[in-house]
Amino acid sequence: MSEKQSIKTWPRNVAADFSKLRKSEQTRQIILDTALEFLWSHSFRDLSVAGLTNQAGISRTCFYQYFDDLHNLMEVLLNDLEWEILAAAEPWLIAKADSAVKLSESLYKLVKVCYERGPILLAIFESAPMDERLEKAWNDFVNVFDDTVTARIIQDQALGRAPEFQARPVAIALNRMDIGILIHHFGRDPRSEIQPVYQAIVRIWLNTIYGKETLDTVQG
16 A cells, blocks of 8 residues: 555544654654544554554565654654644643633633544543653653643733642643543544633632633623
């Protein structure tokens, strides 16, 4: 199977600008997208290089040109997901005004990202307790968001936009809540609809950080 043929079989190919990539980048993207497609219905422990390369229509040698092993592949998927989530969160993270409105916007983008990438979260969350390498990758991943959310809350508290409370425990609680909800709804097929998941998450975040009055204003 050629690269061009194999890409037509992917119902969730998210490489919108695939045709603009160089051949080497296309091959790397094929591997990543094929792995993600596999994880919609299987656990990471069921993934093999042989099965992945057969599905992607490439050789084992080709796989090892881009990735050291399956763990490295998962690390790359998680790293890419981290950057997508940070990009989704940017409106809130850089907001100079209307923080609550920007948080609502960012959370909707976050939910959309995880609607497309949920199996990555589930695969590493399930594997981390039994795999030291993936455990480190997972801890590094969640720590980034704990630090980022903590810093944003403290900034809004200093500006008088949020009430005083201990920011870091709240940031950790909100992030762990998100992980559980997003994995539950988007970790496997069939996925839940986006809107109810977003409404649940945004209600808790807005009420927790900015208070019920802000929640009523933003959602009113």
